Amino acid sequence: xxxxxxxxxxxxxxxxxxxxxxxxxxxxxxxxxxxxxxxxxxxxxxxxxxxxxxxxxxxxxxxxxxxxxxxxxxxxxxxxxxxxxxxxxxxxxxxxxxxxxxxxxxxxxxxxxxxxxxxxxxxxxxxxxxxxxxxxxxxxxxxxxxxxxxxxxxxxxxxxxxxxxxxxxxxxxxxxxxxxxxxxxxxxxxxxxxxxxxxxxxxxxxxxxxxxxxxxxxxxxxxxxxxxxxxxxxxxxxxxxxxxxxxxxxxxxxxxxxxxxxxxxxxxxxxxxxxxxxxxxxxxxxxxxxxxxxxxxxxxxxxxxxxxxxxxxxxxxxxxxxxxxxxxxxxxxxxxx
Ligand code: KG4
Ligand code: ZN
Numbered sequence: 340x341x342x343x344x345x346x347x348x349x350x351x352x353x354x355x356x357x358x359x360x361x362x363x364x365x366x367x368x369x370x371x372x373x374x375x376x377x378x379x380x381x382x383x384x385x386x387x388x389x390x391x392x393x394x395x396x397x398x399x400x401x402x403x404x405x406x407x408x409x410x411x412x413x414x415x416x417x418x419x420x421x422x423x424x425x426x427x428x429x430x431x432x433x434x435x436x437x438x439x440x441x442x443x444x445x446x447x448x449x450x451x452x453x454x455x456x457x458x459x460x461x462x463x464x465x466x467x468x469x470x471x472x473x474x475x476x477x478x479x480x481x482x483x484x485x486x487x488x489x490x491x492x493x494x495x496x497x498x499x500x501x502x503x504x505x506x507x508x509x510x511x512x513x514x515x516x517x518x519x520x521x522x523x524x525x526x527x528x529x530x531x532x533x534x535x536x537x538x539x540x541x542x543x544x545x546x547x548x549x550x551x552x553x554x555x556x557x558x559x560x561x562x563x564x565x566x567x568x569x570x571x572x573x574x575x576x577x578x579x580x581x582x583x584x585x586x587x588x589x590x591x592x593x594x595x596x597x598x599x600x601x602x603x604x605x606x607x608x609x610x611x612x613x614x615x616x617x618x619x620x621x622x623x624x625x626x627x628x629x630x631x632x633x634x635x636x637x638x639x640x641x642x643x644x645x646x647x648x649x650x651x652x653x654x655x656x657x658x659x660x661x662x663x664x665x666x667x668x669x670x671x672x673x674x675x676x
């Protein structure tokens with residue numbers, strides 16, 4: 340294997356996806372395997388932490404084996420093993436971190452503990468290696484809603500964040516209320532495709548008021564509207580809710596991009612899979628003459644290729660993570676002073 344010194348095995352187990360990937364030089368994805376636990380948690384309408392941890396224990400070793408096999412590499416060919424150390428569910432994180440440390444010891448290669456949020460930011464680089472800095476990154480997932488000015492790998496300034504629910508969490512809660520199933524984002528998008536996004540005039544929280552977000556009041560507005568009009572069609576409610584979220588996300592992302600003189604706008608995280616959001620950000624960027632960097636569907640949602648990419652960069656620029664470093668369920672994105 341040529342250039343084996345740049346191969347990193349990435350491991351991601353922060354929530355309900357068990358993932359492993361092999362990436363060369365932080366850029367070339369040789370394999371990326373994601374085993375979703377969606378069916379397991381769908382029975383309960385959301386992620387059950389104890390079940391997630393146990394499922395990672397069962398799935399992780401075969402998923403790593405498949406990632407190595409598809410990439411045709413052996414453990415000893417690797418430059419390092421990288422794993423998500425936080426934020427996330429502690430029981431889930433520990434499975435990935437323990438296995439990564441054990442493999443790094445067994446293969447005699449360094450360990451890199453990666454911040455999951457930073458991983459999502461690196462996902463953009465896998466799809467768009469030629470990005471010009473700075474870019475405004477809208478990171479919208481089930482657990483986080485952050486608007487970040489990324490001045491380069493490892494250089495982040497926080498422009499705004501949610502004051503309550505994450506965008507994906509709002510999708511999940513509204514979908515559960517409407518009985519559309521789990522995960523909520525894709526369910527709302529499917530239902531909304533047949534609805535009218537202007538049927539309900541839901542609030543656009545904090546629109547025109549800085550770069551922070553708030554979604555819990557919007558969720559309450561949906562509940563009130565449906566209780567007031569029990570005959571309302573689910574597709575109309577779903578489409579109107581989705582439109583309200585997208586309007587706020589896009590307006591603030593573009594406002595933030597202009598404020599920092601960004602040379603593009605980038606989406607990251609599971610909600611970035613949403614077609615209405617993708618369309619609106621593309622349109623808004625075109626009006627500003629800025630490129631919109633959209634991740635592929637596979638790089639939006641949790642995966643280990645983004646962890647391997649971030650891990651490779653970290654090893655090159657910061658160094659390995661000591662083996663006594665633990666998982667941190669509340670880890671924050673490291674910001675520039
Ligand atoms: O990044 P991710 O896979 O996991 C976390 O780190 O949270 O994001 C999962 C979130 C869930 O809340 C899910 O409902 C949302 O992303 N999501 C979507 C769509 N696909 C996934 N939200 C809106 N539209 C979608 N198509
Ligand atoms: Zn994530």
